[in-house]
Amino acid sequence: MKFDNPEDIIQLTPQWKGERFENGRPKVPEDVLRRIRKITLEEAWGPLWHRGYKFQFEGDFKIVHPDQVMVGRAVTAVMVPQRPDLHETLLNYGHEQEGRSGFFNQWVIDSLVEDDVVVVDMFDKVHLGTYVGGNLSTAISTRTKRGGAVIWGGIRDNQQVSEIKNINVYYRGSDPTAIGEVTMVGMNVPTRIGKAICLPGDVVLGTPAGVIFIPPHLAELTAVQAEKSQVRDIFGFVRLKEGVYSTAQIDASWTTALWEDFTQWFESDEAAAEYRHLTWETELEEARKNELDGPRSDVRL
Structure with a gap:
C-alpha cells in the first residue's frame, strides 16, 4: 500500500x-x-x-x-x-x-x-x-x-x-x-x-x-443554492415590510409576476449587489411552466 x-x-x-x-x-x-x-x-x-x-x-x-x-x-x-x-x-x-x-x-x-x-x-x-x-x-x-x-x-x-x-x-x-x-x-x-x-x-x-x-463536485452548486436562498430572503423581508405580499405568497412557489418584481429589484437594489453573479433563467422558466400546468404547493430547498 x-x-x-x-x-x-x-x-x-x-x-x-x-x-x-x-x-x-x-x-x-x-x-x-x-x-x-x-x-x-x-x-x-x-x-x-x-x-x-x-x-x-x-x-x-x-x-x-x-x-x-x-x-x-x-x-x-x-x-x-x-x-x-x-x-x-x-x-x-x-x-x-x-x-x-x-x-x-x-x-x-x-x-x-x-x-x-x-x-x-x-x-x-x-x-x-x-x-x-x-x-x-x-x-x-x-x-x-x-x-x-x-x-x-x-x-x-x-x-x-x-x-x-x-x-x-x-x-x-x-x-x-x-x-x-x-x-x-x-x-x-x-x-x-x-x-x-x-x-x-x-x-x-x-x-x-x-x-x-x-x-467537491457539489460545492459550487451548494454555494449557489445557498446564495439564492439568502438573496430571495432579503427581497422577501423588504416586500413583507412594505406590505406588498403576504407570507403565503413569499413562502410558496413564486408566480411569474413575483419573479419579475424580484428580478427588477435584484438588478437595481444595492442590497443585491454581492449576489449579481447569480442567474435566474431556470427559476423563471419553471414559474412559467407551473402557471401553464396549474397551481401546486412547493417548498424551497
Whole structure:
C-alpha cells in the first residue's frame, strides 16, 4: 500500500472535473470556499440531503472556538488501535520508502497547504489519542492560514490551542497524554467521522452546530443554492415590510409576476449587489411552466 496515493484519490473522486493538487486531491477554487464561508449549516445541508447525501453531518463535538466558522479542503487520515506487526510495517514503510519523518500524525500535518482542514478518524480515542497539541496546532495554523482540524478523538494543550485564533479545532475530548498505541492505515482515503463520511478534497464547513462535509463536485452548486436562498430572503423581508405580499405568497412557489418584481429589484437594489453573479433563467422558466400546468404547493430547498 501507499500513503496519499494519487491513483487512489483520483479513482475515489471521479465526479470532480476541476483542478487537482499534485496528489490528485480535488482543489475546489478559493472563490467557492470564500462563498461557502458565508452560508449556514442548514443552507449547506439541504442541497446534499435532497441529492441522497444523507451522512455528511456530525454535530457531537467540542469546539475550540465555538463562534468561529471554519471552511477548508479535507485532508483525511484513518487511525486504528496498534497491532505490533502492522504498526512496524507501516511506520517503516513511511520512513524508508516514502521518506517521511516523525510519527503518523506529523506525516499528515506536514502535507497541509493553505485552506486545508485535517479530518481524522481516531476511533473516538481520547486517552493516548490526542492527535494534536500546542505544537502541531501551531503547525496547522502556519500551513493552512485559516483551516483547522476535525478529530474523532482527543487533543491536548487546550489552553495553548485556544490561543491560536486563525484556525478552529473540532474534537471529542481532552487528555494530558500524548498520542500513542495507534497506527495510521490510510491517508487521504474515505474517513468516517461519527455518523458522517468524508473523502479527500471535500469542503469542510465547521459551524457552532457541528461539521458538514460537502463533496467537491457539489460545492459550487451548494454555494449557489445557498446564495439564492439568502438573496430571495432579503427581497422577501423588504416586500413583507412594505406590505406588498403576504407570507403565503413569499413562502410558496413564486408566480411569474413575483419573479419579475424580484428580478427588477435584484438588478437595481444595492442590497443585491454581492449576489449579481447569480442567474435566474431556470427559476423563471419553471414559474412559467407551473402557471401553464396549474397551481401546486412547493417548498424551497
